[in-house]
Amino acid sequence: MTTQHAQSPKWSMVVDADRCTGCQACVVACQAENNVPLNTDDIFKQKRAIEWIRIERYWEGEYPNIKARFLPVLCQHCENAPCEPVCPVYATYHNDQGMNVQIYNRCIGTRYCANNCPYNVRFFNFWEPVWPESLRNQLNPDVTVRSRGIMEKCSFCIQRIRAGTRRVKKEGRALADGDVVPACAQACPTDALVFGNMHDAGSRVRKMSEDKRHYRLLERSGTDPNVIYLKRVDPTATEGAGHE
Amino acid sequence: MPKVPLAVKIAVPIVGLLLTIGVTITAVGILKAWWSTPFSPVQPSGTQPIAFRHDLHVIAKIDCQFCHRGVTLTEAATLPSVEQCYFCHQVVLKDSPEVSKIAYAFQNGEPINWVRVHRLPDHVQFVxxxxxxxxxxxxxxxxxxxxxxxxxxxxxxxxxxxxxxxxxxxxxxxxxxxxxxxxxxxxxxxxxxxxxxxxxxxxxxxxxxxxx
Incomplete structure (x- = not known):
């Protein structure tokens, strides 16, 4: 038993947008890890595709000096989450580890939360998910398969957080960097996604979040996200240019 | 005012009392059933492919963990493989009709399709x-x-x-x-x-x- 004060970790992610190449490896890894249903052409056209993490592409500069920029967007796990107060059944709430969690068996599918989310990272299951027979055995047994009528979103790979903390406890040591790595961060070839415990003063996320490039998405809206982005301001960029 | 016979005067409160008691017992019964019924109905014995006797294995001083090996290592307690059953039962009680099913499964490379007894809903993760x-x-x-x-x-x-x-x-x-x-x-x-x-x-x- 540890003698110091027992404290829950506070999970956070740092996204270094300067490192992101837009390769979509995180999207694929997330899809496989979290039993996210397959998105077909017509589902995309209906704008009902489910992507717990997506890459937003935008252009910086004017032709011919134009650059493609990529921004991975996932659930921001806001401290002041707009999705939480609108849920009539408390299916989404903030837990003691700083995560915005979605409880599938409580959800009744009102979709208020998705409508109130400024980041568009909550997804509704409009259909019963189906996988081709060849993919049935690749489903992750540690993650619930969401049925029709259920809202879902990035969980910070909570199954890996649980497994990681259990392993650490079994080994009788404190959580360290690398004990918990979500699927997206694990798959990222350029190390643009870094995940860790914000309460740990020596963790990588804590150090990176103090980088002077840091900002958060829609910071002015006061949602206080737990996902921190790093992006160098391009000195040659002109204000307002390049946005579609 | 019509005269109420004595029998009715006595019968009405008694019937009322009995009705109240009846309704209460039924309500308590329903609530109790809701809170105490097993989630999955208990499998009647004999539905298992092999009439496996837990009691005999425990009398033989075999530890739970000897067969349910994952119980201190993983989320699932795990069931033993056919090979593990056969490891002992190629010698022990090999002539018993139930045990010979293990030998049959082992020699034909077939699994034993045990019927699950404890099942939690899919949205529950138990470790x-x-x-x-x-x-x-x-x-x-x-x-x-x-x-x-x-x-x-x-x-x-x-x-x-x-x-x-x-x-x-x-x-x-x-x-x-x-x-x-x-x-x-x-x-x-x-x-x-x-x-x-x-x-x-x-x-x-x-x-x-x-x-x-």
């Missing part, structure tokens, strides 16, 4: 490992002595069956306070003090502890 180790470590007992807290005295069952309802209320009650009652008095006191002094987190009652 054997941490529960078993907690009780074993705190009480200073062997891991296999902790199984009976949830699974009952399987060692005396001919065919294993579910004894606790294993509904959410059962889990949450334990995570709130009841877990202390399964600990030895000194261990319970130690844990209670550590929780009060903040050195140790109490068992989680966060929804996302099990539902994800």
């Amino acid at each position: 054997h490992d941490s529960h078993v180790r907690f009780f074993a470590e705190q009480n200073g007992i062997a891991p296999s002595q902790a199984c009976s807290i949830c699974h009952g005295d399987v060692g005396s069952m001919k065919i294993a069956e579910q004894v606790r309802n294993l509904k959410m209320r059962d889990c949450v009650d334990c995570h709130r306070n009841r877990y202390l009652t399964y600990l030895a008095p000194d261990a319970a006191q130690r844990i209670r003090t550590a929780v009060v002094e903040g050195q140790r987190l109490p068992p989680p009652t966060d929804c996302a502890a099990c539902h994800y």
Whole structure:
């Protein structure tokens, strides 16, 4: 038993947008890890595709000096989450580890939360998910398969957080960097996604979040996200240019 | 005012009383059934492909963990493979008709399709490992002595069956306070003090502890 004060970790992610190449490896890894249903052409056209993490592409500069920029967007796990107060059944709430969690068996599918989310990272299951027979055995047994009528979103790979903390406890040591790595961060070839415990003063996320490039998405809206982005301001960029 | 016969005067309150009692008993019965019925109906014996006798294996002093090897290592307690059954039963009781089914499965490379007895809903993630180790470590007992807290005295069952309802209320009650009652008095006191002094987190009652 540890003698110091027992404290829950506070999970956070740092996204270094300067490192992101837009390769979509995180999207694929997330899809496989979290039993996210397959998105077909017509589902995309209906704008009902489910992507717990997506890459937003935008252009910086004017032709011919134009650059493609990529921004991975996932659930921001806001401290002041707009999705939480609108849920009539408390299916989404903030837990003691700083995560915005979605409880599938409580959800009744009102979709208020998705409508109130400024980041568009909550997804509704409009259909019963189906996988081709060849993919049935690749489903992750540690993650619930969401049925029709259920809202879902990035969980910070909570199954890996649980497994990681259990392993650490079994080994009788404190959580360290690398004990918990979500699927997206694990798959990222350029190390643009870094995940860790914000309460740990020596963790990588804590150090990176103090980088002077840091900002958060829609910071002015006061949602206080737990996902921190790093992006160098391009000195040659002109204000307002390049946005579609 | 018409005269009410004495018989009616006596009968009306008695019938009323009986009705009240009847309604109360029915209501209590329904509520009790809701809270105490096992989640999955207990499998009647004989539906298992092999009439496996837990009691005989326990009499033979075989530890739970000898067959359920994953119980202190992984989420699932795990069932033994056909090979593991056959390892002993190629010698032990090999002429018994039930045991010979193992030899048949082994030689033909077929699995034994055991019928699941304890099934939690898909949106519940239960971990054997941490529960078993907690009780074993705190009480200073062997891991296999902790199984009976949830699974009952399987060692005396001919065919294993579910004894606790294993509904959410059962889990949450334990995570709130009841877990202390399964600990030895000194261990319970130690844990209670550590929780009060903040050195140790109490068992989680966060929804996302099990539902994800």
